[in-house]
Amino acid sequence: MFTIEYATLKDIPSMMNIIEESMPLLPDSDWFVGDTAEFYAKHIDECGFTLKAVSKSNNTIAAYFTVRYPGLSEDNCGYDLGYPKTELLKVAHMETCVVHPDYRGRHIAVNMVTLGTKYLKDAGMREAYLGYTYTGLDHMYGYSGYKVCIYYMMAKKTL
Secondary structure (H helix, E strand, O other): OEEEEEOOHHHHHHHHHHHHHHHHHOOOHHHOOOOOHHHHHHHHHOOEEEEEEEEOOOOOEEEEEEEEOOOOOOOOHHHHHOOOHHHHOOEEEEEEEEEOHHHOOOOHHHHHHHHHHHHHHHOOOOEEEEOOOOOOHHHHHHOOOOOOOOOOOOOOOOO
């Protein structure tokens, strides 16, 4: 069992550890670029929020999920849809969701995304966008009600 609650600045080292322990399990390390402690601090205190899932059995952080309010920044997905400035302020970006390898397969990410989405709706946000790099994550995020709105491909060549 897990509790989902807001992360605090003191949780950042544990969040960074989850990334470190997860990276070697990726089929290709280029698929994910871990964020910095400064990124997380900003999203805990300033321009969004971060949720953490805490194991009730040992009180450790099993996963975290970061949400960003892009405001009027140029990467706000609302610009792509022609939203006026007042509506751009009601757009959220679902940024990073990482589950520690020891806790995967328990629907923790789905529960955090679902709860984070509820918090956004309750706060009057209009839309939330998330991007992902793994095949199959559209299925996982679909449990939380997300549907693919844009497909894009990326190619890589090592030189």
